[in-house]
Amino acid sequence: MATVLYITAHPHDETQSYSMAVGKAFIESYREANPNDEVIYLDLYKQNIPYIDTDVFSGWGKLRSGSDFNQLSDSEKAKVGRLAELTDQFVAADKYVFVTPMWNFSFPPVMKAYIDSLCTAGKTFKYTEQGAVGLLTDKKALHIQARGGIYSEGPAAEMEMGHRYLGVIMQFFGIPSFEGLFIEGHNQFPERAQEIKEEAIARARQLAKTF
Numbered sequence: 540m541a542t543v544l545y546i547t548a549h550p551h552d553e554t555q556s557y558s559m560a561v562g563k564a565f566i567e568s569y570r571e572a573n574p575n576d577e578v579i580y581l582d583l584y585k586q587n588i589p590y591i592d593t594d595v596f597s598g599w600g601k602l603r604s605g606s607d608f609n610q611l612s613d614s615e616k617a618k619v620g621r622l623a624e625l626t627d628q629f630v631a632a633d634k635y636v637f638v639t640p641m642w643n644f645s646f647p648p649v650m651k652a653y654i655d656s657l658c659t660a661g662k663t664f665k666y667t668e669q670g671a672v673g674l675l676t677d678k679k680a681l682h683i684q685a686r687g688g689i690y691s692e693g694p695a696a697e698m699e700m701g702h703r704y705l706g707v708i709m710q711f712f713g714i715p716s717f718e719g720l721f722i723e724g725h726n727q728f729p730e731r732a733q734e735i736k737e738e739a740i741a742r743a744r745q746l747a748k749t750f
Contacts, residue, residue: 542579543576543579544632544634545562546653547581547584548649549584549640550584556640557640558685558722560740565743568743569748579628583647588621588652589621591655594612598615598616623659629657630663630675633677633678635679635681639685644700645704646704657708673714675713678712678715678716679717679750680714680718681750682706682718682719684702686721686722686724687724687725688723688726689727705717722739
């Protein structure tokens, strides 16, 4: 039995969002193909994801200096403790499905805050004399991303930074398998929008059988 983190970063649901509609089709098909797996739904817009701020740096510094967690201030405890919870949840899972739109060539800022919470030395990576080494070498990940234009090829491909950034982070964590499923062109070609959506849903359902 595997544990899947289904991580969404969109303020809209599947009735308004192409990425959420394709993500919903994927995870439903995945559950049908893997009925014994546990799927944890993580809507980042409904989660408490602390920003890394002065409280977090202060709390981390105290812990590194040997202070007990109970010696932290209430604000430091709340933020540092929550960041640890998010990281532990991520490490405990076996597979990850990220669902985002492309906003301003990247993804919603809540996703960046979530990724920042996971970059924890000793949990997702470690430092060595040769540099940082990822610790999640037995995991796999998928990114479902809706793009209004075409960014998978041509000069525009260099402008897309959300999927590429996630790919760098997955590599940093040591995750050997990272795939992308893209819904693109529905704003650029509105007359084909429904067709593009349906094709992406079909691809998602097929991919779910082998993920």
